[in-house]
Amino acid sequence: MSQSSVAAAGAVAWLDGTVAVVHRPRYDDWTLPKGKIDNGETAPRAAVRELAEETGFRVVLGRHLNTVRYSVRGAPKRVDYFAARALDGAFEPNEEVDEMRWLTPAQARQILTYPQDRAVLAEFLKLPPETTTVLLVRHAKAGKREGWRGADIDRPLSPAGLRQAAALRDLLPLFGADRMYSAPPVRCVQTIADVAGDLGRTVRIEPSLGEQGYSADPAAAVAALREIAGGEGIAVVSSQGGVIPGLISAYAKESGLDLPEVRAKKGSLVVLTFVQPGLGLVAADYYPSPLPKP
Secondary structure (H helix, E strand, C coil): CCCCCEEEEEEEEEECCEEEEEEECCCCEEECCEEECCCCCCHHHHHHHHHHHHHCEEEEEEEEEEEEEEEECCEEEEEEEEEEEEEEECCCCCCCCCEEEEECHHHHHHHCCCHHHHHHHHHHCCCCCCCEEEEEEECCCCCCHHHCCCCHHHCCCCHHHHHHHHHHHHHHHHHCEEEEEECCCHHHHHHHHHHHHHHCCCEEECHHHCHHHHHHCHHHHHHHHHHHHCCCCEEEEEECCCCHHHHHHHHHHHHCCCCCCCCCCCCCEEEEEEECCCCEEEEEEEECCCCCCC
């Protein structure tokens, strides 16, 4: 009988030009911080939790780096790695990790025990650590249009959509959500309203990022996204299925980024990563709705 697979998550945590590596006494190895994903937990949530447990540091996630697959005692294992900016904290030895070091990438490359960790580090180094992130969300479920008697712009989230929004309330802060923007429909605003409330922010309505505005002037939507990306802090944008794939594809084409088909299911998130100069788009990482399965 084959053993069940193991899912885990970790990160290249960076701070002032250095990256974090940890020593595990059980294996006498030096690795990037990582750990198993708990039941009902998302990979981003697990990565943030494991970083805190193993290094003592609070982090904000950035782009997805690699998915590493290997076998542990006959069981397949998958580890998703992220870039992560360390904010604050202090290391204390614990049961799993007895030493943690902040090293230059060259020093880390020399000390890491496993080639797959060095490959993850190499992926991290393909871009500068300081990047710009926009969290592009498709509104959560809002029932069927034909079942709503009022104006479509006023159609609210369904009970399932409210559950999706609650799950996004946990997910978005892991990536440093700070500023909030939405297309005009009520369902778009509702999807991120609780996150905005938690942060003490208001949701700014951006008509060009709704389906009506995008249909009338797609170039204006691309310009609006670029302007939002250029602001201070990490922005959340809640939009619609008739906007997101075309908007991302158009921006990627302008940036010279070759993307596969862009997905945008209800309640999903696309983490957009931009670099200077010019705020070119360099990554678009898709996360399906984080709503836990019943």
